[in-house]
Amino acid sequence: MSADSDSTFLRNFALVIGLLVGVTILLLIVVNTFSGGDDAERQALAQERAERNLAPDYAVRLSGEPAPAVASGEAEAEAQGGVTEVRSGEQVTQAVCIACHQGNFQNAPGIGDQDGWGERIGKGWETLTTHVSEGYGNMPAQGGAATEEEIRAAIEYMIEDETGLEIPES
Ligand code: HEC
Numbered sequence: 430m431s432a433d434s435d436s437t438f439l440r441n442f443a444l445v446i447g448l449l450v451g452v453t454i455l456l457l458i459v460v461n462t463f464s465g466g467d468d469a470e471r472q473a474l475a476q477e478r479a480e481r482n483l484a485p486d487y488a489v490r491l492s493g494e495p496a497p498a499v500a501s502g503e504a505e506a507e508a509q510g511g512v513t514e515v516r517s518g519e520q521v522t523q524a525v526c527i528a529c530h531q532g533n534f535q536n537a538p539g540i541g542d543q544d545g546w547g548e549r550i551g552k553g554w555e556t557l558t559t560h561v562s563e564g565y566g567n568m569p570a571q572g573g574a575a576t577e578e579e580i581r582a583a584i585e586y587m588i589e590d591e592t593g594l595e596i597p598e599s
Contacts, residue, residue, distance in 0.1 A: 487528045493569045516579050518586030525574045526583055535567040541591030550588060553599040557584055 464471075516524070522540065529537040538545025549557070561580045564570035571580060588594055 490569045493564055515576070516582070518579075518582030518584070518590070521575045521579045521583040522586050525571060526587060529568070530587060537568065540587045543592045543594065546588045546592055546594055550594055550596045553597045554581070554584075555599045557596065 522530070527540070529535065530540050533539055538549065552560075558577065558581055561568070561584065562570060562572035562577060575583065584596070588596060
Protein backbone atom coordinates (compact mmCIF):
# COMPACT_ATOMS: atom_id res chain seq x y z
CA MET A 430 0.00 0.00 0.00
CA SER A 431 1.45 3.34 -0.97
CA ALA A 432 1.76 6.37 1.28
CA ASP A 433 -0.63 8.10 -1.13
CA SER A 434 -3.49 5.64 -0.69
CA ASP A 435 -2.83 5.66 3.06
CA SER A 436 -3.44 9.37 3.30
CA THR A 437 -6.50 9.12 1.02
CA PHE A 438 -7.89 6.47 3.32
CA LEU A 439 -7.16 8.58 6.40
CA ARG A 440 -8.82 11.62 4.85
CA ASN A 441 -11.96 9.67 3.94
CA PHE A 442 -11.97 8.02 7.32
CA ALA A 443 -11.74 11.37 9.12
CA LEU A 444 -14.49 12.68 6.87
CA VAL A 445 -16.84 9.83 7.75
CA ILE A 446 -16.13 10.18 11.50
CA GLY A 447 -16.69 13.92 11.27
CA LEU A 448 -19.98 13.37 9.46
CA LEU A 449 -21.17 10.90 12.09
CA VAL A 450 -20.28 13.26 14.93
CA GLY A 451 -22.12 16.03 13.10
CA VAL A 452 -25.24 13.87 12.67
CA THR A 453 -25.12 12.87 16.36
CA ILE A 454 -24.95 16.48 17.49
CA LEU A 455 -27.79 17.37 15.11
CA LEU A 456 -29.95 14.57 16.55
CA LEU A 457 -29.23 15.69 20.11
CA ILE A 458 -30.29 19.22 19.21
CA VAL A 459 -33.49 17.96 17.56
CA VAL A 460 -34.38 15.74 20.55
CA ASN A 461 -33.72 18.60 22.95
CA THR A 462 -35.86 21.03 20.99
CA PHE A 463 -38.85 18.73 21.00
CA SER A 464 -38.69 17.37 24.52
CA GLY A 465 -36.63 19.71 26.65
CA GLY A 466 -37.87 22.67 28.62
CA ASP A 467 -41.00 21.15 30.19
CA ASP A 468 -39.33 18.64 32.48
CA ALA A 469 -41.28 19.65 35.59
CA GLU A 470 -44.57 19.39 33.73
CA ARG A 471 -43.74 16.01 32.29
CA GLN A 472 -42.63 14.72 35.66
CA ALA A 473 -45.89 15.89 37.26
CA LEU A 474 -47.85 14.11 34.53
CA ALA A 475 -45.86 10.92 34.92
CA GLN A 476 -46.30 11.09 38.68
CA GLU A 477 -50.04 11.58 38.34
CA ARG A 478 -50.33 8.67 35.94
CA ALA A 479 -48.26 6.42 38.20
CA GLU A 480 -50.45 7.28 41.19
CA ARG A 481 -53.59 6.59 39.23
CA ASN A 482 -52.24 3.23 38.06
CA LEU A 483 -51.17 2.19 41.54
CA ALA A 484 -54.38 3.22 43.29
CA PRO A 485 -56.72 0.34 44.16
CA ASP A 486 -60.22 0.24 42.66
CA TYR A 487 -61.76 0.71 46.05
CA ALA A 488 -60.88 2.73 49.12
CA VAL A 489 -60.54 1.18 52.55
CA ARG A 490 -60.31 3.22 55.71
CA LEU A 491 -58.33 1.51 58.45
CA SER A 492 -57.45 4.52 60.54
CA GLY A 493 -60.85 4.82 62.19
CA GLU A 494 -61.57 8.17 60.59
CA PRO A 495 -65.13 8.60 59.39
CA ALA A 496 -65.90 8.11 55.73
CA PRO A 497 -65.92 11.22 53.56
CA ALA A 498 -69.28 12.93 53.65
CA VAL A 499 -69.52 12.90 49.85
CA ALA A 500 -70.59 9.28 49.97
CA SER A 501 -73.29 9.99 52.50
CA GLY A 502 -76.90 9.87 51.46
CA GLU A 503 -77.58 12.62 53.97
CA ALA A 504 -74.97 15.01 52.59
CA GLU A 505 -76.19 14.37 49.09
CA ALA A 506 -79.74 15.06 50.16
CA GLU A 507 -78.64 18.30 51.75
CA ALA A 508 -76.90 19.35 48.56
CA GLN A 509 -80.08 18.65 46.63
CA GLY A 510 -82.11 20.91 48.86
CA GLY A 511 -83.26 18.44 51.46
CA VAL A 512 -84.76 15.80 49.21
CA THR A 513 -83.87 12.62 51.05
CA GLU A 514 -83.23 9.57 49.00
CA VAL A 515 -82.61 6.59 51.22
CA ARG A 516 -80.57 3.85 49.62
CA SER A 517 -81.68 0.27 49.98
CA GLY A 518 -79.74 -2.16 52.15
CA GLU A 519 -78.35 -3.83 49.08
CA GLN A 520 -77.26 -0.51 47.57
CA VAL A 521 -75.48 0.53 50.77
CA THR A 522 -73.84 -2.86 51.04
CA GLN A 523 -72.62 -2.66 47.45
CA ALA A 524 -71.42 0.91 47.86
CA VAL A 525 -69.88 0.83 51.33
CA CYS A 526 -69.75 -2.44 53.24
CA ILE A 527 -68.64 -4.75 50.45
CA ALA A 528 -65.08 -3.42 50.56
CA CYS A 529 -64.50 -5.47 53.70
CA HIS A 530 -67.47 -7.79 54.04
CA GLN A 531 -66.66 -9.65 50.88
CA GLY A 532 -63.44 -11.57 51.09
CA ASN A 533 -63.22 -11.72 54.89
CA PHE A 534 -61.08 -8.59 55.19
CA GLN A 535 -59.63 -8.47 58.73
CA ASN A 536 -62.12 -11.13 59.79
CA ALA A 537 -65.16 -9.17 58.67
CA PRO A 538 -67.94 -11.75 58.32
CA GLY A 539 -68.91 -12.20 54.67
CA ILE A 540 -72.26 -11.25 53.22
CA GLY A 541 -74.57 -14.16 53.95
CA ASP A 542 -71.96 -16.00 56.05
CA GLN A 543 -74.17 -17.94 58.48
CA ASP A 544 -71.41 -19.07 60.83
CA GLY A 545 -69.68 -15.70 60.88
CA TRP A 546 -72.85 -13.78 61.68
CA GLY A 547 -74.43 -16.44 63.85
CA GLU A 548 -72.09 -15.72 66.72
CA ARG A 549 -72.61 -11.94 66.50
CA ILE A 550 -76.33 -11.40 66.06
CA GLY A 551 -77.05 -12.16 69.74
CA LYS A 552 -75.87 -8.61 70.45
CA GLY A 553 -79.14 -7.35 69.02
CA TRP A 554 -80.11 -4.60 66.61
CA GLU A 555 -79.20 -1.65 68.76
CA THR A 556 -75.67 -2.76 69.58
CA LEU A 557 -74.92 -3.87 66.03
CA THR A 558 -76.19 -0.63 64.51
CA THR A 559 -74.17 1.43 66.98
CA HIS A 560 -71.07 -0.66 66.33
CA VAL A 561 -71.36 -0.07 62.61
CA SER A 562 -71.98 3.65 62.76
CA GLU A 563 -69.40 4.34 65.47
CA GLY A 564 -66.87 1.64 64.66
CA TYR A 565 -66.08 -1.65 66.38
CA GLY A 566 -62.83 -3.60 66.67
CA ASN A 567 -61.28 -3.70 63.22
CA MET A 568 -64.21 -1.92 61.62
CA PRO A 569 -63.84 1.87 61.37
CA ALA A 570 -66.94 4.02 61.93
CA GLN A 571 -69.30 3.91 58.95
CA GLY A 572 -71.54 6.73 60.14
CA GLY A 573 -70.11 9.15 57.58
CA ALA A 574 -70.79 6.84 54.67
CA ALA A 575 -74.40 5.96 55.37
CA THR A 576 -77.26 7.21 57.51
CA GLU A 577 -78.48 5.25 60.53
CA GLU A 578 -81.47 4.10 58.51
CA GLU A 579 -79.26 2.95 55.65
CA ILE A 580 -76.92 1.13 58.01
CA ARG A 581 -79.86 -0.70 59.50
CA ALA A 582 -81.05 -1.64 56.02
CA ALA A 583 -77.57 -2.85 55.09
CA ILE A 584 -77.35 -5.02 58.21
CA GLU A 585 -80.75 -6.44 57.42
CA TYR A 586 -79.64 -7.24 53.88
CA MET A 587 -76.20 -8.62 54.72
CA ILE A 588 -77.36 -10.73 57.64
CA GLU A 589 -81.08 -11.40 57.69
CA ASP A 590 -81.85 -11.51 53.99
CA GLU A 591 -78.71 -13.36 52.98
CA THR A 592 -78.40 -15.88 55.84
CA GLY A 593 -81.98 -16.36 56.96
CA LEU A 594 -80.89 -15.60 60.53
CA GLU A 595 -82.95 -13.20 62.61
CA ILE A 596 -81.42 -10.46 64.75
CA PRO A 597 -83.11 -9.99 68.15
CA GLU A 598 -84.39 -6.47 68.86
CA SER A 599 -81.85 -5.72 71.59
C1 HEC B 1 -63.18 -1.01 56.47
C2 HEC B 1 -63.78 -2.31 56.47
C3 HEC B 1 -65.26 -2.42 56.81
C4 HEC B 1 -66.31 -1.75 56.26
C5 HEC B 1 -66.27 -0.71 55.13
C6 HEC B 1 -67.48 -2.23 56.91
N1 HEC B 1 -67.15 -3.17 57.85
FE1 HEC B 1 -68.41 -4.12 59.13
N2 HEC B 1 -66.86 -5.06 59.99
C7 HEC B 1 -65.55 -4.99 59.57
C8 HEC B 1 -64.74 -5.82 60.42
C9 HEC B 1 -63.24 -6.02 60.28
C10 HEC B 1 -65.59 -6.38 61.38
C11 HEC B 1 -65.21 -7.30 62.52
C12 HEC B 1 -64.88 -6.39 63.68
C13 HEC B 1 -64.27 -7.10 64.84
O1 HEC B 1 -64.92 -8.04 65.38
O2 HEC B 1 -63.16 -6.72 65.22
C14 HEC B 1 -66.92 -5.88 61.06
C15 HEC B 1 -68.06 -6.20 61.81
C16 HEC B 1 -69.34 -5.82 61.47
C17 HEC B 1 -70.52 -6.15 62.22
C18 HEC B 1 -70.58 -6.94 63.52
C19 HEC B 1 -70.29 -5.98 64.66
C20 HEC B 1 -70.30 -6.68 65.99
O3 HEC B 1 -70.67 -6.02 66.97
O4 HEC B 1 -69.92 -7.86 66.06
C21 HEC B 1 -71.60 -5.65 61.53
C22 HEC B 1 -73.07 -5.76 61.91
C23 HEC B 1 -71.06 -4.96 60.38
N3 HEC B 1 -69.69 -5.08 60.37
C24 HEC B 1 -71.81 -4.32 59.44
C25 HEC B 1 -71.30 -3.47 58.47
C26 HEC B 1 -72.11 -2.66 57.59
C27 HEC B 1 -73.62 -2.66 57.59
C28 HEC B 1 -71.26 -1.96 56.80
C29 HEC B 1 -71.61 -0.96 55.72
C30 HEC B 1 -72.46 0.14 56.11
C31 HEC B 1 -69.92 -2.32 57.19
N4 HEC B 1 -69.99 -3.24 58.20
C32 HEC B 1 -68.77 -1.79 56.62
C33 HEC B 1 -65.06 -4.22 58.55
C34 HEC B 1 -65.79 -3.33 57.80
